[in-house]
Amino acid sequence: MSAVDSAVRVPHEVPGDEFAERGGPGIWWRIARTFLRNKAATCGALLLLAVFLFCFVGPHLYHTDQLQSSITYANLPPSHRFPLGTDGNGFNVLGRLMVGGQATLEVAVGVGALASALGLAWGAISGYLGGVADAVMSRIVDTLMSIPGILVFIFLATRYRPSVPLLIFVLSGLSWLIPARLIRAETLSLREREYVQAARGAGARAPRIVGRHIAINTLGTLVVSATFQVATAILIVATLDFLGFGLQPPTPSWGNMLQNGVTYLYDGYWWEVYPAAAMILLTIVAVSIVGDGLRDAMDVRLQER
Numbered sequence: 001m002s003a004v005d006s007a008v009r010v011p012h013e014v015p016g017d018e019f020a021e022r023g024g025p026g027i028w029w030r031i032a033r034t035f036l037r038n039k040a041a042t043c044g045a046l047l048l049l050a051v052f053l054f055c056f057v058g059p060h061l062y063h064t065d066q067l068q069s070s071i072t073y074a075n076l077p078p079s080h081r082f083p084l085g086t087d088g089n090g091f092n093v094l095g096r097l098m099v100g101g102q103a104t105l106e107v108a109v110g111v112g113a114l115a116s117a118l119g120l121a122w123g124a125i126s127g128y129l130g131g132v133a134d135a136v137m138s139r140i141v142d143t144l145m146s147i148p149g150i151l152v153f154i155f156l157a158t159r160y161r162p163s164v165p166l167l168i169f170v171l172s173g174l175s176w177l178i179p180a181r182l183i184r185a186e187t188l189s190l191r192e193r194e195y196v197q198a199a200r201g202a203g204a205r206a207p208r209i210v211g212r213h214i215a216i217n218t219l220g221t222l223v224v225s226a227t228f229q230v231a232t233a234i235l236i237v238a239t240l241d242f243l244g245f246g247l248q249p250p251t252p253s254w255g256n257m258l259q260n261g262v263t264y265l266y267d268g269y270w271w272e273v274y275p276a277a278a279m280i281l282l283t284i285v286a287v288s289i290v291g292d293g294l295r296d297a298m299d300v301r302l303q304e305r
Helices: 002-007 026-037 039-056 093-129 131-145 149-159 164-175 177-190 194-201 206-243 254-265 274-297 300-304
Strands: none
Touching: 026 039, 026 274, 039 093, 039 274, 093 131, 093 164, 093 177, 093 206, 093 254, 093 274, 131 177, 149 164, 164 177, 164 206, 177 206, 194 206, 206 254, 206 274, 254 274
């Protein structure tokens, strides 16, 4: 996860209360226009949309049975009936790619949303309060970041059956630390701005200042961070599934498709490994490209240029 920390920089210098001084919600139209001018980011967004449609709409158009295995159809090569062949249990690989992507994407999006919300609350409060409170909250973050995540997953996998909600909760509990550090760093700058000082002088309470004037002006950093959190979560979920600590059968996922397919790879059954690996790679690349495009679109200097 440290790669995300280095990849996501604080995107811009906020000139005053951005929503108040720059036309309110109109700034999001400028961000969208800048994003769409980035051809790579637009292609990444279209690819990501295609992945979501493939996983969530595809099963309604291409019906397959992903619950009852059939050894009679095990390890069949791609054909007209089975466009991507079948796996060792006789499941249609194309249909399994669609259904398996649902769990992977649900976990990734859930982690991105929950980790960003937790990081926003913790970082904004820590940065605004400063002093002893900031020091204590920062040390808590540093301590939690030093805990090896794989040990947590192994411990939980031995005591509980991994599920989508459990993975979202556990991954979010380890992923919110990076957004918290990013938001705290930006809050330290925002709390010294004139509009924050004016609100404080007018008698506004800390919760209102944090929510109305600080948190809302860190949304650019938060959105960019969330995209990288999603990409990282997809990779972590696939790794856990491959190692056997993630979602367990009969729940399909791209990671356990890889785990099952590797067994037959040396037999020449390439269709049981490469499609799942390609979906993981394409999705991570698409999310990363979208994150880069959002980072550039939310850079005030590029908008002004």
